[in-house]
Amino acid sequence: MILVFRAGSTKDEVTNAEKRLKEIGLEPHTLFGVERTVIAAIGDERITSSEELAGIPGVEKVLPILAPYKLASREVNPNPSVFEIGGGDCTVKPHSNKVTFGGNRIPIIAGPCSVEGRNQIIEVAHAVKEAGATALRAGAFKPRTSPYQFQGLAEEGLEYLAEAREATGLPVVTEVLTPADVPLVAKYADCLQIGTRNMQNFLLLKACGAVKTPVLLKRGMSATLEEYLLAAEYILSGGNKRVLLCERGIRTFETYVRNTFALAMVPALKEKTHLPVLADPSHGTGVRSLVPAMTKASIACGADGILIEVHPTPEKALTDAAQTMSVKDFAKLVKECKAIAEAVGRTI
Numbered sequence: 001m002i003l004v005f006r007a008g009s010t011k012d013e014v015t016n017a018e019k020r021l022k023e024i025g026l027e028p029h030t031l032f033g034v035e036r037t038v039i040a041a042i043g044d045e046r047i048t049s050s051e052e053l054a055g056i057p058g059v060e061k062v063l064p065i066l067a068p069y070k071l072a073s074r075e076v077n078p079n080p081s082v083f084e085i086g087g088g089d090c091t092v093k094p095h096s097n098k099v100t101f102g103g104n105r106i107p108i109i110a111g112p113c114s115v116e117g118r119n120q121i122i123e124v125a126h127a128v129k130e131a132g133a134t135a136l137r138a139g140a141f142k143p144r145t146s147p148y149q150f151q152g153l154a155e156e157g158l159e160y161l162a163e164a165r166e167a168t169g170l171p172v173v174t175e176v177l178t179p180a181d182v183p184l185v186a187k188y189a190d191c192l193q194i195g196t197r198n199m200q201n202f203l204l205l206k207a208c209g210a211v212k213t214p215v216l217l218k219r220g221m222s223a224t225l226e227e228y229l230l231a232a233e234y235i236l237s238g239g240n241k242r243v244l245l246c247e248r249g250i251r252t253f254e255t256y257v258r259n260t261f262a263l264a265m266v267p268a269l270k271e272k273t274h275l276p277v278l279a280d281p282s283h284g285t286g287v288r289s290l291v292p293a294m295t296k297a298s299i300a301c302g303a304d305g306i307l308i309e310v311h312p313t314p315e316k317a318l319t320d321a322a323q324t325m326s327v328k329d330f331a332k333l334v335k336e337c338k339a340i341a342e343a344v345g346r347t348i
């Protein structure tokens with residue numbers, strides 16, 4: 001249920017309502033809007049009634065939340081969520097620039113698929129920053145199809161990422177694979193990535209909901225919109241409000257491309273949720289030559305950020321070489337994206 005307060009309601013009324021909801025057995029999630037305050041009351045609604053909730057002092061009306069994903073829904077929060085990542089949420093070499101997601105500017109998170117070594121990640125961090133990236137990506141824990149493939153440098157890789165942040169000021173986005181690793185990765189990362197294979201790892205979603213570090217949640221490669229937003233709901237309902245969504249392509253019968261980049265999901269998600277929706281044209285296509293066109297298409301269709309794989313020597317990348325761009329091509333692409341962003345009323 002959504003409790004809408006009358007204009008001019010007092011802080012005390014809101015605090016009392018939160019207390020009352022807890023007594024009833026519902027979890028209050030309060031949103032202070034410009035004109036009005038609303039509380040999303042989440043839980044088993046059979047234990048109360050709209051009449052009871054409408055009787056709480058200060059409440060003007062009570063509305064049902066129709067979507068199964070309550071906190072992720074636009075019904076609860078009609079305005080886009082705008083929040084920052086970076087600026088010192090982590091503990092190891094924490095200083096970085098703050099990057100705003102959900103606003104007019106479209107941040108570009110770039111970097112190699114994996115951290116391969118200290119020099120590689122520091123070199124690429126400087127290069128992508130110079131080319132216009134606002135955050136750095138790279139995996140230290142890699143989810144690999146085969147156990148014989150490079151699995152990532154684990155904590156050593158996280159240390160190099162922290163050094164790259166210190167050297168460039170770019171906030172770091174990096175993947176976490178298991179609930180047990182969440183505290184470790186959160187020590188080093190400005191944003192925890194949950195990969196496509198883990199989108200419905202409910203224990204991992206809960207573990208990421210329990211920390212303060214923002215989360216970039218990729219769409220599962222076979223997930224529906226509703227399953228995807230319910231996965232985000234796990235993180236939000238745990239109390240972590242900074243969730244970035246990211247379309248990264250799905251499995252279809254087509255094998256020419258690695259994944260089918262389902263770009264219609266970007267505007268579809270934006271109709272249904274207030275969370276920022278990013279796009280990942282690297283995994284979305286799996287083919288280097290297709291990445292520039294699909295990056296521009298992502299911006300044109302309303303993506304709130306881009307995640308893209310860039311490497312100093314892409315053909316030698318240890319993971320995802322076929323889809324990884326060179327620094328030179330990335331720099332050219334960022335310039336082209338500026339024109340597309342301007343055409344749709346945004347900036348890079």
Ligand code: PEP
Pocket residue numbers: 113139143194195196197218248283
């Ligand atoms: C990645 O970003 O390198 C990655 C493993 O992504 P996904 O989970 O989308 O495959």
Ligand code: MN
Pocket residue numbers: 113114283309319320
């Ligand atoms: Mn990758």
